[in-house]
Amino acid sequence: MKTIGVDVGGTKILCRLVDTDTGKARGRSKCSTPKTGPEDVLKAVVDLIHELDPANEAEAVGIGFPGYVRADGVVVHCTNIVGWDRPLDVSARLGAILGKTVVVGNDVSVGALAEYRLGKSMDSASSxxxxxxxxxxxxxxxxxxxxxxxxxxxxxxxxxxxxxxxxxxxxxxxxxxxxxxxxxxxxxxxxxxxxxxxxxxxxxxxxxxxxxxxxxxxxxxxxxxxxxxxxxxxxxxxxxxxxxxxxxxxxxxxxxxxxxxxxxxxxxxxxxxxxxxxxxxxxxxxxxxxxxxxxxxxASRIDDAGSIGAGILAGDHLRARRE
Ligand SMILES: [Zn+2]
Structure with missing residues (x-):
């Protein structure tokens, strides 16, 4: 399955196209994290996704945020993102704009998922x-x-x-x-x-x-x-x-x-x-x-763990919903 994995950090946002079966990522769109509030951060994420996947290949989107993220898709607050001090339902908002499933997670948790999954079954040579x-x-x-x-x-x-x-x-x-x-x-x-x-x-x-x-x-x-x-x-x-x-x-x-x-x-x-x-x-x-x-x-993935893990999380979510 192809998904998009997004790593939203305090300084930059990185977006990659992830093959959830192999854990390999290709393409790369990135920008500095806007300092003008969460609305502009979400707009930047949408722009990066359109830039990365113009052919609309990806079936779902996963996004890792540096903060407190609830399982229902609400990002409660992000300490390193200027102005993100109130809960926003990111899954619902971006899902409606992008027309596909959007799953969110904590950035370190999705990074851990990438390390675990890539280490366990995929690309084990570099793990x-x-x-x-x-x-x-x-x-x-x-x-x-x-x-x-x-x-x-x-x-x-x-x-x-x-x-x-x-x-x-x-x-x-x-x-x-x-x-x-x-x-x-x-x-x-x-x-x-x-x-x-x-x-x-x-x-x-x-x-x-x-x-x-x-x-x-x-x-x-x-x-x-x-x-x-x-x-x-x-x-x-x-x-x-x-x-x-x-x-x-x-x-x-x-x-x-x-x-x-x-x-x-x-x-x-x-x-x-x-x-x-x-x-x-x-x-x-x-x-x-x-x-x-x-x-x-x-860690085997220094820069990519967050984005790849977010992509894997989105794939897991979609697969579980279909079963
Ligand atoms: Zn402390």
């Missing part, structure tokens, strides 16, 4: 994940997102919060998280948290290459890698604490759910690569039954 029906995907970028696949399906939970590993407490009463609580994983392993900590360390007289290179801008993954390679002591400390926090949370979650595979993706992880994965595996903080109990691997 890092093998058999098994349960998988946890952890995406480390500005924040830390999580996606949970149980029994081969996305588990969203009653409130859409399942898999939100970024807000697991790793240090009681610890650093401030973006959500307002203290001591969450995201405060230690997310780029925004590391940036806050590097700046406050600099304020206390502990200079670092990180603060020198980012100056007034926000921390980039490449700056993190460069400072790490240059043996910057603050960066080494922050990344070591990030690896410890990830090891603690991942080990604990896999112990609760008996999830055998954990895939690590996102900008920070993909930039730091296998060395960072190995650092997590060798951390003394590893929770649950230890690193031997979990297969930890790098």
């Amino acid at each position: 890092t994940v093998d058999a098994g029906d349960d998988l946890l995907a952890v995406f480390v970028g500005t924040g830390v997102g999580g996606g949970l696949i149980l029994g081969g399906k996305i588990r969203s939970g009653g409130r859409g919060l399942a898999g939100e590993i970024g807000h697991v407490t790793v240090v009681p009463g610890g650093e401030l998280c973006g959500c307002g609580e203290l001591g969450h994983l995201e405060a230690y392993a997310g780029k925004a948290g590391m940036e806050r900590r590097a700046r406050s360390m600099a304020g206390r007289g502990q200079a670092s290459q990180l603060v020198d290179t980012m100056q007034e801008g926000s921390l980039k993954s490449r700056q993190l890698l460069a400072a790490f390679k240059a043996d910057d002591p603050v960066t080494i400390q922050l990344l070591s604490e990030a690896a410890d926090a990830l090891a603690l949370a991942i080990g604990n979650v896999s112990a609760v759910l008996d999830v055998p595979h954990v895939v690590l993706g996102g900008g920070v992880t993909s930039r730091l690569g296998q060395e960072f994965v190995d650092q997590i595996k060798s951390s003394d903080w590893f929770g649950g039954f230890g690193p031997e109990s979990v297969e930890l691997s790098l």
Whole structure:
């Protein structure tokens, strides 16, 4: 089946034509995410779909959003999209405009679905994940997102919060998280948290290459890698604490759910690569039954997981409705 998979991010929107039988994607239309509110974001999505599929080959459309997405097709809010602070029934709205089924999901959850499905049966040569029906995907970028696949399906939970590993407490009463609580994983392993900590360390007289290179801008993954390679002591400390926090949370979650595979993706992880994965595996903080109990691997799809996963989700939905 041919579907269209759309990945709506805080900075760009990427749209691909997906063959749901093979998991292969072709064509690519993309644009910067409009900063003028959700209506313009939806208009941009429709324009990209028309541009990508002028012959109208696709049978359905799947869209991943960076926020709280309900199973009935309503996108409740997206923290990284300017002005998206009220629920919008995206499935109904875009379905009527495009004349086909439109399915929506959380971006990390659909990314996890792509990693699971591509690893399990499709294109296995380039995959890092093998058999098994349960998988946890952890995406480390500005924040830390999580996606949970149980029994081969996305588990969203009653409130859409399942898999939100970024807000697991790793240090009681610890650093401030973006959500307002203290001591969450995201405060230690997310780029925004590391940036806050590097700046406050600099304020206390502990200079670092990180603060020198980012100056007034926000921390980039490449700056993190460069400072790490240059043996910057603050960066080494922050990344070591990030690896410890990830090891603690991942080990604990896999112990609760008996999830055998954990895939690590996102900008920070993909930039730091296998060395960072190995650092997590060798951390003394590893929770649950230890690193031997979990297969930890790098995501195989760095840029495409969101769009391909959204396309696969749309295909699954259509297939289930026809059965
Ligand atoms: Zn939090």
